[in-house]
Amino acid sequence: MVQTLAQFRRFHFEGIFSLCFLVVVRCAVSGPAVPCTVVFAEADSDASPCLCNHDTNTVDCQTRNLTVVPPEFPARMKRLNLENNLITALSRDQLGSIDSLIHLDLSNNIINDIDDNVFGGLINLKILELGNNNLKIIRNGTFSGLFNLHQLNLESNKIATIHPQALTPLYNLRQLNLQANKVSSIQCALVQNLTWLQLLSLRANPIQLIEDQCFYGLINLQDIQLKRCSLTQINNGTFKYLFQLSTLNLAWNKISQISPLAFRDSVQLTRLHLNNNNISKLPAGVFANLTNLKKLHLHHNPITSLSTDLFTDLRSLEFLLLHNLKLSSLQVETFAGMPPLQYLDLSSNYLQNLQRGFGSVFKPYWHVKLSANQWRCDCEIQSIYEFPWIANEVVCRSPAKFQYMSLNQIPYSNLSCTPPSLTGTTTYAFAVINDTVFLHCNASGFPTPSLSWLLPQGTMLTSRPGTDLQSEGENGLTLVIESVQPSDTGIYICNGSNPGGKDFLITYLKVFDPDCVVRVDTGNKTLGNDSSYTVFDIQANCSSAEYSDGLSGVLALGYSEFTSITETKLCPDGVPCTNAPNKRSCETGAKSQLKQPQMVAATALNCNYLVTWFIIGIVAGISLIIACWIGFTVLYRKKTIPFIIHFTTKPHYETIPFIIHFTTKPYYETIPFIIHFTTKLHYEYETIFIIIHFTS
Known part of the structure; x- marks a missing residue:
C-alpha cells in the first residue's frame, strides 16, 4: 500500500512537471504581446499603442x-485586429498592399461605405470580417482582388442590396x-x-422565396442556414x-407547404431543422431519400397527424423531435x-392514449419523452x-x-371506461316553415364521448348550407337548422361513442305549412330546448294538399350496432298521451337489441284506423305464412334464410311495393317476391310510420 502511494506521488509530480515544462516552452515559442510601432492617423494620435506578437505576426489594435x-503597420504582418473601434469608412489608400496579411478583422x-478595390492589394487574404457595421450596399467592385479569400463575414449589417456580380x-x-x-x-x-x-x-433575413435551382453549381455546399427568414414554401x-x-436549417420561418421531392437530392443530409414553422401536414415520401439523416427537428408546428410511412427510409436516424405539435x-x-x-x-x-403495440415499439434503451400531454388514464391506456x-x-x-x-x-x-349516455331534444319536434330549429344532444360517460349528427339524407352536417353545429361545453352538441323547410322533415340521429361503447339519440322533426296549423304556444318562433312547449292544432279544412296529412302517430326509428332501438308514439294533438283527453291510448314499445348490422327502413302510410288494422292483418297473415315456410325450410332442407322486408309509399297514392328477398345457403339462391298493395283512399287524420324487421 505504501509502495503504491509512493508510485502515485512520483507519477503525479512528474505529470505536473511535464505540464509546466510544456507551458514554458509554449510561451517561449509564442512570445509575449508587446507594444509595437503602428503609425496612427493624426485624428487618432491620442490612442494607446497597439500590441504586437512578433512570433505570430499579429497586430492587435x-x-x-x-x-x-x-x-502604417509592421512588415510581414499576417493578422490585423481592428474590431471595436469607431471606423466609419474604408478608402483605397488605407490598407495599401500588405501581401502578407491573411486575416483582417x-x-x-x-x-x-467601402470604396471599390479597397482590398485589391491583399492578394493573400483568407479571412475578412466585416460583421456588426452599418453597411447597406455591396457594389460590384467591393471585393475585387480577393481571389484567395476563404471566409467572408458580413453578418449584422443593414445590407439590402448586393450587386449580382459582387461576389464573382x-x-x-x-x-x-x-x-x-x-x-x-x-x-x-x-x-x-x-x-x-x-x-x-x-439566417435572419426577410427572404420569402428562393427560386428553383438557385444553388445550382454549388457542388461542395454542405451547410445552409436559413433560420428566421420569411420563407413560406419549399x-x-x-x-x-x-x-x-x-x-x-429552415427553422423559425413561415413554411406551410413542402413539395414531396423537396429533399430528393440531399442524400448526404445528416441534420434537418423544420421546427417553428406553419407546417400542418407532411407529404408522403418527403424524407424518402434521407438515408443518412441523424437529427430531425419537426417540433413547434401545427402538425395533427403523421403518416405511417413518414419515417420509413430514415435508417440512420438517432434524434427525432416531435414535441409541441x-x-x-x-x-x-x-x-x-x-x-x-x-x-x-x-x-x-x-x-x-397509445395504441396497443407501442410497448414493443418504444424500446427500453430509447429515451422517450411523453410528458405534458393530455393523458387519459382509462381502459384504453391499459x-x-x-x-x-x-x-x-x-x-x-x-x-x-x-x-x-x-x-x-x-x-x-382502476383503469376503466364508462359507456356514453345521451340526452337532449325529445323524440318528436314540430316547426313551421322558416322557423329556426335547435336539436340538442348532451352526453355523459368517460372518456367524454365524441358526438355527431346524421341528417335524414345521411349527408355530412358541416357540408350542408343552412345547417350548423354549436358546441355546448365539453359534453354537448346542438344541431341548428335555420329557416327550416318541408324538405327538412325527417329523422335526425345524434351518435355518441367512446372506448366504453356507443349510444344514439333520435329526433323526428315535422315541418308544417303555416296555413295548415295554428300555433297554440305563447308566440315562440324558435324550437327551444324542449319541443313539447311548441304545440300545433292541425286544421281539418287545410287547402294545401301537400300538407293535408295529419300527424296522429310517429314511430321513431334509428340504428346503431349493438345498441337498442326505441319506439315512441304520439297522440294526434302532439301532446303526451297521458294528457290527451278522449284520444286513444299510446304505448311505448319495448327496446329490441340488434345483434348484427341490419337494414332498417321507415315508411309512411296515410290511413284511418280501419285501413290501418286491415293492412296490419294482411301483414300479420303474410308474416305467418312466411314464418311457416321458413320453419319448414330450416327444419327439412337445413337452409338459413335471412331476409328483409321494405315498405315504400308515395304521396296520396299509397302504393306500397312490398319486396321480400330470400337468400338461401349453401346454394346461394336468391328468390325475389314482389307484392303490391294499392289504396286510393285519402284520410287527413293519421300518418303511421311502419317498420318490420326479421332476423332469422
Missing part, C-alpha cells in the same frame, strides 16, 4: 477608439455569412459562381443538385421498423401499463381522481 485605419465598427471574384470562397441583414431575395447569379462554397448563412427545385449538403393520436406503424433512436421527444402534444419505461413518462390529466399521477402509481384494475 482592437478597442482603441480609432476613427480611421492606421496608415474590422467587425464591430460603424463602417457604412471570390471563386475560392468556402464560407459566406450574410445573416441578420435586410436581404429580401437571393439573386441566383450572386452565388452560382462560388463552386467551392461549403457554408452559406442567410419547392421541388429549391435544393436541387445539392448532393453534398449535410446540414439544412398538435398530435392527438399516434399509429404504431409510424414508428415500427425505425432504427434504434437515442432520443424521441413527443412531449407537449395532445396525446390521450396496453402500456406493463412497460414501465413508458408508464413512467405518462402523467394523467383525467379523470380528476388520477390527475397529476404517474400511470405506474395507479392500480391496473
